[in-house]
Amino acid sequence: MNWISNYVRPKINSLFSRREVPENLWTKCPECGTMLFHRELAANLNVCTSCDHHMAITPRDRFTALFDTGIFVEVKVPEPITDPLHFRDQKKYPDRLKAAQKSTGAKEAMLVAEGEVGRTPIVAVAQDFSFMAGSMGMYVGNAIVAAAERAVKLKRPLVLFAAAGGARMQEGILSLMQMPRTTVAVQMLREARLPYIVVLTHPTTGGVTASYAMLGDVQIAEPNALICFAGPRVIEQTIREKLPEGFQRAEYLLDHGMLDRVTHRKAMRDELMMILRMLMGMTPAVKGDLPPPGDPSAAVADAN
Amino acid sequence: MNYLDFEKPLAEIEGKAEELRALARANPAMDVAKEAEGLDRKADTLLKDLYKALTPWQKCLVARHPDRPHTKDYIDALFSEYTPLAGDRGFADDHAVMGGLARFNDQPVIVIGHEKGNDTKSRIERNFGMARPEGYRKAVRLMEMADRFRLPVITLIDTPGAYPGKGAEERGQAEAIARSTEKCLEIGVPLISVVIGEGGSGGAVAFATANRIAMLEHSVYSVISPEGCASILWKDADKMREAAEALRLTAQDLQKLGVIDRIVKEPLGGAQRGRKETVEAVGKAIEAMLKELSGKKPDALIKDRRQKFLDMGSKGLAA
Numbered sequence: 001m002n003w004i005s006n007y008v009r010p011k012i013n014s015l016f017s018r019r020e021v022p023e024n025l026w027t028k029c030p031e032c033g034t035m036l037f038h039r040e041l042a043a044n045l046n047v048c049t050s051c052d053h054h055m056a057i058t059p060r061d062r063f064t065a066l067f068d069t070g071i072f073v074e075v076k077v078p079e080p081i082t083d084p085l086h087f088r089d090q091k092k093y094p095d096r097l098k099a100a101q102k103s104t105g106a107k108e109a110m111l112v113a114e115g116e117v118g119r120t121p122i123v124a125v126a127q128d129f130s131f132m133a134g135s136m137g138m139y140v141g142n143a144i145v146a147a148a149e150r151a152v153k154l155k156r157p158l159v160l161f162a163a164a165g166g167a168r169m170q171e172g173i174l175s176l177m178q179m180p181r182t183t184v185a186v187q188m189l190r191e192a193r194l195p196y197i198v199v200l201t202h203p204t205t206g207g208v209t210a211s212y213a214m215l216g217d218v219q220i221a222e223p224n225a226l227i228c229f230a231g232p233r234v235i236e237q238t239i240r241e242k243l244p245e246g247f248q249r250a251e252y253l254l255d256h257g258m259l260d261r262v263t264h265r266k267a268m269r270d271e272l273m274m275i276l277r278m279l280m281g282m283t284p285a286v287k288g289d290l291p292p293p294g295d296p297s298a299a300v301a302d303a304n
Numbered sequence: 305m306n307y308l309d310f311e312k313p314l315a316e317i318e319g320k321a322e323e324l325r326a327l328a329r330a331n332p333a334m335d336v337a338k339e340a341e342g343l344d345r346k347a348d349t350l351l352k353d354l355y356k357a358l359t360p361w362q363k364c365l366v367a368r369h370p371d372r373p374h375t376k377d378y379i380d381a382l383f384s385e386y387t388p389l390a391g392d393r394g395f396a397d398d399h400a401v402m403g404g405l406a407r408f409n410d411q412p413v414i415v416i417g418h419e420k421g422n423d424t425k426s427r428i429e430r431n432f433g434m435a436r437p438e439g440y441r442k443a444v445r446l447m448e449m450a451d452r453f454r455l456p457v458i459t460l461i462d463t464p465g466a467y468p469g470k471g472a473e474e475r476g477q478a479e480a481i482a483r484s485t486e487k488c489l490e491i492g493v494p495l496i497s498v499v500i501g502e503g504g505s506g507g508a509v510a511f512a513t514a515n516r517i518a519m520l521e522h523s524v525y526s527v528i529s530p531e532g533c534a535s536i537l538w539k540d541a542d543k544m545r546e547a548a549e550a551l552r553l554t555a556q557d558l559q560k561l562g563v564i565d566r567i568v569k570e571p572l573g574g575a576q577r578g579r580k581e582t583v584e585a586v587g588k589a590i591e592a593m594l595k596e597l598s599g600k601k602p603d604a605l606i607k608d609r610r611q612k613f614l615d616m617g618s619k620g621l622a623a
Contacts (some may be wrong), residue, residue, distance in 0.1 A: 090537065
């Protein structure tokens with residue numbers, strides 16, 4: 001057998017398939033359909049560059065963009081009992097949890113961190129909608145309680161980014177009990193006279209809206225976020241009529257007096273910093289590049 | 305008597321006994337006493353068997369039974385000088401929520417509860433016990449008053465859930481529920497809740513964030529209705545039996561999970577077969593729970609209540 005007859009002709013598939021674009025390089029904006037390159041989208045904080053639609057952003061990415069130089073320290077959240085009810089629908093609850101952990105790389109639906117935003121020390125919590133619809137179970141309850149306790153201990157304000165389909169049904173009544181439980185956490189902050197700012201992102205619904213997500217000192221929402229107790233489909237089924245355009249969206253809630261502000265994601269960091277510094281009685285934030293450390297003139301300016 | 309689906313065999317036997325007696329009344333010469341009694345005994349045994357081991361879904365049906373005593377029945381029987389106080393001072397008075405000043409064993413209290421109504425007209429007026437934001441805001445107002453004048457608060461829980469309507473959403477249903485729950489946690493007076501029928505999700509929590517929570521034996525308390533849960537997780541609303549099972553929504557399960565403090569026994573065949581006894585039993589439970597809390601200082605009441613809810617979820621069902 002010589003090398004010529006031994007030669008296997010490459011299959012047509014292997015010639016072409018390798019050149020195919022990896023799947024997640026491009027994201028299609030669900031609102032306007034524009035194809036967005038992943039780098040560009042990430043640089044724009046997952047906001048569509050053509051129509052300004054705010055897509056979901058993971059807690060980690062949000063924190064990286066929020067905290068100074070992207071540095072933050074995770075706050076440990078106590079582990080709850082897993083699957084307290086031995087819940088089983090078409091799948092077992094622990095299997096659903098594992099699947100969510102695998103697909104998101106996150107441990108649970110909430111991340112707690114501490115760090116500085118424009119040199120303003122804060123504690124922040126962000127809910128992850130991609131993890132079982134961000135649903136509130138005991139872990140989320142633990143995360144909020146841990147965040148509040150940490151904020152009180154460090155005398156820092158708490159900023160919470162909410163995103164959830166509601167309570168986690170698989171934890172039954174115990175998920176419902178997170179409503180009063182997280183309310184106690186909010187009260188801890190209030191008693192310590194520490195600001196609690198809620199940023200409502202798309203979507204925030206059900207028992208989450210009806211507890212900690214509506215109890216902020218300042219309520220800010222991202223543009224066009226769906227914020228409600230009962231979802232539009234449930235209401236349409238109940239009253240048997242079509243709901244008006246924009247119903248239960250951030251701007252609509254602002255109009256109805258349910259929110260303080262609707263703020264673009266890219267302006268959120270500056271706004272949070274500004275509000276928090278006023279509420280904490282701090283000097284106005286230094287915008288732009290901070291002077292390099294060790295510069296004696298900067299130290300003098302700080303002392304003033 | 306309204307029979308539930310699973311009570312059909314019972315309806316047959318009781319119907320037969322009734323028929324026999326009617327026949328005897330029309331025809332005095334006939335002696336049916338023995339036969340009728342036999343049927344009665346049979347019905348009795350059957351009722352015992354049916355209610356000995358109700359499935360969670362059957363409990364949901366019993367909890368929703370139209371003949372069960374409702375908030376209004378409890379207020380009429382257990383409280384004197386009931387003086388309804390109306391309105392949220394902002395928009396309207398919500399008829400799905402009853403509330404006002406009253407005396408319980410001569411002690412002035414504030415009583416608040418969901419009322420479902422008992423015929424078509426009153427059910428519509430009461431919106432089937434589904435409160436709008438105004439109902440929760442009325443409750444907040446009453447709880448504030450209770451706190452100011454040091455009156456214990458007693459809440460009766462019986463709602464399918466908060467009303468999912470357009471106006472309710474526009475006026476801040478979520479915020480109203482959140483504020484009501486928050487108010488429950490703030491007041492320095494004893495707060496006692498009894499789930500008398502359906503404890504429907506956030507609409508129930510808003511009143512039931514209490515120092516002591518009791519449930520009637522066949523009442524249910526859940527994060528979502530079995531039908532709702534089935535349609536989301538099973539994608540089939542007809543799987544409500546399975547969902548009711550999985551959700552652990554019975555009084556017995558909730559006591560195991562440490563969510564409620566006591567179970568009030570119902571007469572054989574459910575509260576609808578012994579309305580008076582049920583109301584009395586609930587009265588006794590309220591009395592006992594008030595006694596447990598009497599003499600506690602406002603700060604201690606607030607602290608205990610918060611700790612109670614902070615601890616929720618530390619217990620699971622044993623494996």
